[in-house]
Amino acid sequence: MLPLVLAAAPEGGYTPPTISDMHLPEIAPWMAEYGTGFGKQMLMIILSVILISWFFSAAIKNPKLVPGKFQYLAESGYSFIRNSVAKEVIGEREFMKWVPLLFAVFFFVLLNNIFGAIPFLQMPSFSHAGAAYAIAGIMYFIWIGVGLQRHGIRYFKLAVVPSGVPGWILPLLVPIEIISNFMVRPLTHSLRLMATMLAGHMIVALAGTGAEHLIMFQENLALKGVGVLIIIASVAMYFLELLIMVLQAFVFTLLTAIYIQGAIAAADH
Numbered sequence: 001m002l003p004l005v006l007a008a009a010p011e012g013g014y015t016p017p018t019i020s021d022m023h024l025p026e027i028a029p030w031m032a033e034y035g036t037g038f039g040k041q042m043l044m045i046i047l048s049v050i051l052i053s054w055f056f057s058a059a060i061k062n063p064k065l066v067p068g069k070f071q072y073l074a075e076s077g078y079s080f081i082r083n084s085v086a087k088e089v090i091g092e093r094e095f096m097k098w099v100p101l102l103f104a105v106f107f108f109v110l111l112n113n114i115f116g117a118i119p120f121l122q123m124p125s126f127s128h129a130g131a132a133y134a135i136a137g138i139m140y141f142i143w144i145g146v147g148l149q150r151h152g153i154r155y156f157k158l159a160v161v162p163s164g165v166p167g168w169i170l171p172l173l174v175p176i177e178i179i180s181n182f183m184v185r186p187l188t189h190s191l192r193l194m195a196t197m198l199a200g201h202m203i204v205a206l207a208g209t210g211a212e213h214l215i216m217f218q219e220n221l222a223l224k225g226v227g228v229l230i231i232i233a234s235v236a237m238y239f240l241e242l243l244i245m246v247l248q249a250f251v252f253t254l255l256t257a258i259y260i261q262g263a264i265a266a267a268d269h
Contacts, residue, residue, distance in 0.1 A: 014213045017205045041128045044121060048111045052104075081106050081253070089257040094264055098257070101142070106253040109135070109193070113245035116201050117238065124197035124245065129190075136190030139256045147263035158266040189255055196248050200241040207234040 059074035067075060081103045086095040109126065116124030126132045147155035160177040161170065207230055214227030 014210065014217075017202065017209055040123060041125050041131055044115050044123065044125045045112060045131065048108060048115070048125070052107050052111060077107065078103060085250075085253055085257050089254065090261045090264070094261075098260060102253050102257055105135075105139070105256055106249055109252050110246060110249035113197060113249055114242070116197065116245065117242050122201075124201055126193050127198040127201055129194050132190040132194035135252075136186050136193070139189065139259065140186040143256075143259040143263045146260055147266055150264055151266055155263070155266055159263075185259070189252070189259075193248055193252050196244060200244050204234060204237055204241055207237060 055070070056074050059070040063071060078099075082095075082099050085106070086099045086102050089095075090098055112125035112131075114124075115121045116127065126135075144155075147159065151158055159181050160174050162173065162177070165173060211227040211230035211234065214223050214230070218224055218227070
């Protein structure tokens, strides 16, 4: 549970973990000056695709009327995304075609988040900004594509010019809507996920390395006791981080559904 390697020396004092400690060196670097090597995050993203494909394929390979554990978990996950996200947000007329995408997004983000709580992996894939930007960028082009497919080029007007607004206020309102819908929205979609995963992992790393430093390198018994208390408290932080990992996967998927619904119903705004 205690992540990373202790970045402290007994004679030099405690050195807290940094953001660079959250991202290990590239496994197979090439063009290293551009940061394009094959790193741990990339390996875990590939692993997540393999694990998700294997789990759901195995769960539905021999379906039974009374489901076993795997089948029950798979069906529960599907029902949750289908009914609580897709159907509730997008609506009964349109939701079915979007269930596969939302289902894949939720479990992909969820597993890559949970990697941060698994010993030896201990790295949320989306604590790296590049991964968060990539998946949010894909969702960005999907919901814009939905709007263009449904409404044509007129979609851009529908998205930034609210109906029923007096014409004299549009010069002020339209730039705000453009910035909000086409610039801020994809940034917040990605940064919310990345910042939450990075911050949560940093807190656990800080607690773990700080406690180890107090216990191993401090002679004062009171400080050693504080280190033990931090270890105990870090267990609660660990489970809180698990909860946040699940919550962030749900929030990312929910926002994706909201953006798609908004693109579909743009003419109604």
